[in-house]
Amino acid sequence: MGWMKKAAALIAAVGLTVSATAQTANAQAPNAQASDTEAAVAAARAYHQAQGAAIVRDFADLLSIPNDALDAENIRLNAETIFGLFAARGFSMELLETEGAPPLIYGALEAPGAERTVAIYVHYDGQPTEDAKWTHPPFEPVLYTKPIPEGGEIVPFPAPGDPVDHDWRLYARSTGDDKAPIPALIAAIDALAAEDIPHTSNIKLIFDGEEERGSPHLDDYLAAHADKFADVDLWLFCDGPTHQSGRAQLVFGVRGVTGLDVTVYGPNRGLHSGHYGGWAPGPGWRLAQLLASMKDADGEVLIKDFYTSTAPITAADRAAIAATPAVDGQLRETFGLAATEADGALLAERILMPALIFRGLKSAEVGADARNVIPPSATASIGVRLAAGNDPEKMLDLVEAHIKRQGYRIVREDPDAALRLKYPLIAKVTRRTGYPAVRSRMDDPSVAPLIDALRIAVGDELILTPTLGGSLPLYMFEEASAAPIVILPIANFDNNQHAPDENIRLGNLFYGIEAYAAVLTME
C-alpha cells in the first residue's frame, strides 16, 4: 500500500476532525541501539533504490491536490492528508486553527532518551498557478525524461520495483516549492523503521499552509502555541533549492522581503491620442521616468540610503563564498543573460545585499490590443528583497521618500478631481506586508552535529552558504525559541519555483531522503 492509501485508511480509522490529536498507539518502539548515521544513510539509499517508483507515485498523488492557500477546501484536504501520513508513523498530530487561515500542521515524535528537539518547517501551500502557461495542468503531475525545454519526453510512471532515473523530472505545482520534503521525510522515517535504526532527536513538525501568501497568520499561531515550540533546540527549514552547482547545502540565513505597487496618473479618462497626444501627459512616460530614477543601467539602486542599514559582508561570509563553486557563468548561460547587474558581481555576494526587484508593469494594452488612447494610469509592481539589518517598513519608507523627491504627491487611494487638479504628479503607493532577513552563526555549537551528519550523507559535496536568496518568515521563529535556524533545501535549483512548469529532479528527492535520515540520526 502506498503512503497516500495508508493515510486515507488511517484518516478513515481515526475519524479525523479538525484539531484532532492523532492516535499515537502506532508509534514504533525505537531500537535501543546507539545512533549510526552511516547506517541510516545507507538504509535510506537502499530504501529509495528499492521503493523509488512507489515514492514517486505517492508523491504525485499528494501533488494532485491543488494547494493555493486561498482555495480553502483543497488546502484543508492537503492538511488532512499530511496529518494522516505522519499520524500513521506515530507522530502526535494536530491541525492548529485560526479563523480565515489554512490549518498549521503540528506534529511531535519523541525519541526515547533524546535531549534535543529539532523542529522541521515545511510549507504545503504553493504559488498561485497560471494554468494556461503550463505545458500540463499544474495539478496533474507528469514525469519527463529530462527538462521539457531540453527536449524531455513524457515517461509513464514506473510500476513498483521498476528502475527510476535520477535525472527524470516530475512536473507539477509545488514539486520543488515546497512539498518535496514531505515524501522525503516520510521515506526516511520508513527506511529507518525498516532497519530498526532509532532517532536521536525529538522531532516537531510545523507545516505552514500559506507561506506563498506571506504567512499572514504564522505569528498568531506561534503566539497561541508558544508552549509547543519553547523547547526547540534547532529549527530546520526545509524549503528552497539546493546550490546551483547541484551540490547539497546548508544555509544559515534568508533574505527578507517586502514591496509595493506604484500607480501614476495621466488624464482622468482615456483620451484620443490624436486629439490630445503631445498635450495630455501619458502616464507611461511618468512611470518610466520614475522607475528610471530608482535604478541605474548597471542595476545600482539610486534610492538614498537604500544600502546603508545593511550588515557588512564579513570575512566569514567571504570565506564561505570563496569555498563555494562559482556558478555565475553557468547560470548566465542557462538563463540567457549576456550580462548581470552590478558589473557582473557574484550572485552569492549580491544576495547579501538588499535588492529592488521589477515584478510587473500594466497600463492599457500592447500589441494588437493596443488602442490609440492615452491611458489614465500606469502601474508598476516592485519587490524589495532585504538583507540582514534592513527593516522592511523603513526600506519602503526610503522608496516613498525617493518618489516624493521626484516631485510626487503620494496617495493611498485613486485621487479625486480636486487632488488631480492640484498636483501634476500623483503616485498611489500600495505597500505590501513583509518581514526581515534572518542570519544564524555558522559556528553555533547546536549546528555542528547537523553539519557533521550531512557530511556523512554527502561528503565534501556539502556547501555551507551564508544566506539563501529566497525569503522565509524565520524572524518569527527567532522569537518563539532563540535557537539557531538552518535551512536544508533539497529541490534542484532549476525547479521553476513560482513559475509555470515547476518540477523536481528525482535525484534531488532521493537526496532528501538520505539527508533526512542523517538529520534523524545525528550525534
Added chain:
Amino acid sequence: MGWMKKAAALIAAVGLTVSATAQTANAQAPNAQASDTEAAVAAARAYHQAQGAAIVRDFADLLSIPNDALDAENIRLNAETIFGLFAARGFSMELLETEGAPPLIYGALEAPGAERTVAIYVHYDGQPTEDAKWTHPPFEPVLYTKPIPEGGEIVPFPAPGDPVDHDWRLYARSTGDDKAPIPALIAAIDALAAEDIPHTSNIKLIFDGEEERGSPHLDDYLAAHADKFADVDLWLFCDGPTHQSGRAQLVFGVRGVTGLDVTVYGPNRGLHSGHYGGWAPGPGWRLAQLLASMKDADGEVLIKDFYTSTAPITAADRAAIAATPAVDGQLRETFGLAATEADGALLAERILMPALIFRGLKSAEVGADARNVIPPSATASIGVRLAAGNDPEKMLDLVEAHIKRQGYRIVREDPDAALRLKYPLIAKVTRRTGYPAVRSRMDDPSVAPLIDALRIAVGDELILTPTLGGSLPLYMFEEASAAPIVILPIANFDNNQHAPDENIRLGNLFYGIEAYAAVLTME
C-alpha cells in the same frame, strides 16, 4: 415608418446582393428653384424639431449592429443597412468589394445642372470594444439626461413627436466615431425633400468599413475605382469631434499616424526574485530607462531629429489659432490635468507638431496578481502622431535609431539563445503601418462656398482650424483627385471616442443635420 424600417423594406424589395446597384427609380425629382441655403437650414431645423425622437430611435437601431471591422458578418450587415438607407433616397449605390475586407460603400446622387461634385467620406466601423469597461453593453444604445460621470440618469427613448433635449447623451460604440454623420445626412436629405429644396452639388458617398483598423484596403479600392472619384471637386470628411468649445468647425488638415511596439528582455524564463533579485536584470528597469530616454519630464521628445521635418507653423496658422477660443483651461479641468506637456503650450499648436504617444505597457502582472518573479520581458506600445512634412517610415526610423543609440540590438522576432548571450540589450521592434498628415489651403476657391454655407448655418460660431488632432487617411484621396480636403466634424469633443462609454450629445447630431442641409445647398 422609421428609416431603419424603410431600409429593411427596400432591401427586401430590391433583393440586395453584394455589389448590387440599387434602383434609382425612387430618386426624387429635384425642385427647379434656385438653391437657398437659408431655407435649407430652416427646413432642417424644423425637421429635427418635429422628428427628433424618430431620428434618435432610428440611429439607435443602426448603433445596435456591432461594427468591429474584423466582425465580418456584422460589418457587412452594417454596410447592407446603410446601402438600403441611401438607395431609398435615390442614390445609385454599390458595395465595392475586395478580398478579406469589409465592403466600401459607394453612392452617387446627381443634382440636375450642378457643376460640382462633393464626395462625402464617413467610416461605419468602430474601435474594438472592451465590453467589461462599459456602463452598458456597447451595442445596446442607452439614452442619458447628461454625461454619466456628471450624474446623468437613464431616460427612456421618447415616443415619436415627444420633445428631445439637446443635452441628452446617446451612449453606444460609434455614436460619435463615426456613425453620427449617417442619420444626420439622411435627415438633411429628407428635410430638403419634404420642402422640395433642390441640391446644388452632385454628391458621392464613400463609406469606409475599416478605418479603425487603419484602412488597409482603401488605397486598393481607390485605385480599382479611380473613375468614380476622378471628378471630385471637394472632399468632405465627416469624422472627428467639433471644437472643444462646443462650436462648429471646419478643419483643413489631419495629423498622420504610425507607431511601434518595443519589447526588451530579462532572463529567458521567469526567475525567483529572491534567489536572483539584484543579479538578474529585470526587463522593466530596462524598458523604463529606454522610455525615459525618449521623452523628458516636460513632454519634449528627445529623439534626434524628431521635430526636424515638420512644416513650420505659419502666420496663417497662428492667426487661425488666435481667432479660436482657447479651451485649454476648460480641457485641463475636464480631464483632471494639473499640467500639460511642453510647459502648457496651446493644444492647437501642439497638434501642429509630431507627438510621441504612450499607448500601453505590459509585463507579467501587478497588484494582487503580481508574483515574486523577475519576468522575461516587458513591452511598451508607442504611437507617433505626424504633422505636415513627417514621413511615417522615416519617423519610425528615427525612433529605432534612438533605441540603437541606447545600446540596443534591434530584432524583429524574439531572440534565440545565441543572440541573448551575445547582446546584453536586445529590443524587438514591431512597426505598425501608418500614413502621413495632410493639409489643405484655407483660401482655396473651391472651399469658399462651403465656408459661406456653414456660416449661414451657424453664423460667427464657425471656427476654421488648420488641423485636426485625429488622423484620417486623407493622403489617399489627394492621389485620387487633387481637390481640397475639408473635414466637417459633428460629434461633441467629449464623446469618449475610442474609449468605453462613447456617446453623442443629441444637439450635436441635430447640428449635423443643419450642417449637411447647408452643404447640400451651398452656392
